[in-house]
Amino acid sequence: xxxxxxxxxxxxxxxxxxxxxxxxxxxxxxxxxxxxxxxxxxxxxxxxxxxxxxxxxxxxxxxxxxxxxxxxxxxxxxxxxxxxxxxxxxxxxxxxxxxxxxxxxxxxxxxxxxxxxxxxxxxxxxxxxxxxxxxxxxxxxxxxxxxxxxxxxxxxxxxxxxxxxxxxxxxxxxxxxxxxxxxxxxxxxxxxxxxxxxxxxxxxxxxxxxxxxxxxxxxxxxxxxxxxxxxxxxxxxxxxxxxxxxxxxxxxxxxxxxxxxxxxxxxxxxxxxxxxxxxxxxxxxxxxxxxxxxxxxxxxxxxxxxxxxxxxxxxxxxxxxxxxxxxxxxxxxxxxxxxxxxxxxxxxxxxxxxxxxxxxxxxxxxxxxxxxxxxxxxxxxxxxxxxxxxxxxxxxxxxxxxxxxxxxxxxxxxxxxxxxxxxxxxxxxxxxxxxxxxxxxxxxxxxxxxxxxxxxxxxxxxxxxxxxxxx
Numbered sequence: 001x002x003x004x005x006x007x008x009x010x011x012x013x014x015x016x017x018x019x020x021x022x023x024x025x026x027x028x029x030x031x032x033x034x035x036x037x038x039x040x041x042x043x044x045x046x047x048x049x050x051x052x053x054x055x056x057x058x059x060x061x062x063x064x065x066x067x068x069x070x071x072x073x074x075x076x077x078x079x080x081x082x083x084x085x086x087x088x089x090x091x092x093x094x095x096x097x098x099x100x101x102x103x104x105x106x107x108x109x110x111x112x113x114x115x116x117x118x119x120x121x122x123x124x125x126x127x128x129x130x131x132x133x134x135x136x137x138x139x140x141x142x143x144x145x146x147x148x149x150x151x152x153x154x155x156x157x158x159x160x161x162x163x164x165x166x167x168x169x170x171x172x173x174x175x176x177x178x179x180x181x182x183x184x185x186x187x188x189x190x191x192x193x194x195x196x197x198x199x200x201x202x203x204x205x206x207x208x209x210x211x212x213x214x215x216x217x218x219x220x221x222x223x224x225x226x227x228x229x230x231x232x233x234x235x236x237x238x239x240x241x242x243x244x245x246x247x248x249x250x251x252x253x254x255x256x257x258x259x260x261x262x263x264x265x266x267x268x269x270x271x272x273x274x275x276x277x278x279x280x281x282x283x284x285x286x287x288x289x290x291x292x293x294x295x296x297x298x299x300x301x302x303x304x305x306x307x308x309x310x311x312x313x314x315x316x317x318x319x320x321x322x323x324x325x326x327x328x329x330x331x332x333x334x335x336x337x338x339x340x341x342x343x344x345x346x347x348x349x350x351x352x353x354x355x356x357x358x359x360x361x362x363x364x365x366x367x368x369x370x371x372x373x374x375x376x377x378x379x380x381x382x383x384x385x386x387x388x389x390x391x392x393x394x395x396x397x398x399x400x401x402x403x404x405x406x407x408x409x410x411x412x413x414x415x416x417x418x419x420x421x422x423x424x425x426x427x428x429x430x431x432x433x434x435x436x437x438x439x440x441x442x443x444x445x446x447x448x449x450x451x452x453x454x455x456x457x458x459x460x461x462x463x464x465x466x467x468x469x470x471x
Contacts, residue, residue, distance in 0.1 A: 251315070257271070
């Protein structure tokens with residue numbers, strides 16, 4: 001609309017279709033201007049809140065950092081506990097959910113004649129839990145310990161989702177309808193050996209590549225595929241020891257992007273474009289238990305495993321190289337030092353590491369030395385082999401899912417264990433070889449997205465609001 005000097009105009013009169021003068025604008029009552037401004041402000045606030053809504057596209061959230069940045073989240077749990085907005089029956093599995101674009105992606109397993117059965121990829125409606133589509137395929141778990149179901153969390157990238165099956169089948173599916181775009185079988189396509197822990201590495205998207213742990217031959221421990229077509233782009237590292245189950249991460253350090261992978265023998269860095277080995281540091285990992293994700297803080301890169309404890313590397317600032325800052329010497333799951341984690345990943349907050357050790361002990365360590373500051377059994381409660389809890393950081397506190405099916409809010413503090421609140425979340429259903437007070441455990445990492453938590457066991461997946469508003 002053009003502005004001009006001219007005719008009179010009064011509030012309530014129809015705005016001329018042509019010109020509107022400065023005089024006319026100045027004569028609009030102040031109340032009307034304030035009302036209009038308020039409408040604009042409300043719209044901007046609503047838009048800002050919408051922008052702060054956060055999807056969870058891969059294992060441990062965007063960037064695999066275990067950090068949740070949404071605002072408007074409750075400080076304590078409501079009296080009477082949390083009430084699921086929906087619950088949907090599914091089969092068994094350790095595979096956690098991913099949440100993107102109004103959909104929840106997860107995997108499950110239905111046995112036919114044990115240890116054989118059917119793995120399934122599912123897409124659910126984020127608001128209702130209704131199953132939108134499924135895609136299934138036959139599997140054979142005969143070589144696996146705890147043959148319960150898929151282990152890897154789906155990785156969502158645009159209009160595609162990547163599902164890693166426990167017996168070595170990898171699928172790229174279309175997000176909207178589950179149509180197969182491409183697929184691989186690590187045993188037949190790469191000569192990989194069946195893994196006692198199952199193929200548990202969640203695929204990593206890096207640019208146009210999909211990078212994952214294959215354990216193939218020759219020199220195909222790690223393979224990068226064209227994420228669009230499935231064509232092999234590069235392979236790296238010989239499979240001359242246990243393949244392990246490590247999920248790769250990407251860091252930028254020393255002027256280069258680096259894919260970090262670890263296995264029984266070494267922690268390693270690869271160039272994502274070519275698979276070139278930047279560095280390898282010797283690191284023993286018993287029984288292929290390379291489960292816990294490496295954790296980065298500044299120039300520090302921390303690793304932990306069940307039998308052989310901790311390794312802290314210092315990343316060089318100018319070149320893609322790394323040196324050992326400190327390393328644990330214990331090779332015992334009982335006489336431990338540092339952190340001997342298994343199927344949960346620690347966090348570094350400030351100058352301290354917080355993580356769950358081999359028998360469920362929550363420990364606080366000095367990041368630069370590995371010295372133990374304190375430990376507590378209060379989070380997991382039981383002192384039992386493979387006691388676990390899955391931690392993510394939310395502002396100045398931690399949201400923790402212990403293997404008893406509880407959700408705990410705690411404050412990370414070098415002064416000791418500080419629990420803010422605790423509530424029941426989901427029934428533990430996985431029966432292990434370890435005696436447990438509740439008879440079973442819950443060993444699946446949840447997703448935190450759009451002010452909700454999405455958690456699963458071997459019977460169902462649920463969505464629960466964590467919004468301060470309760471909605």
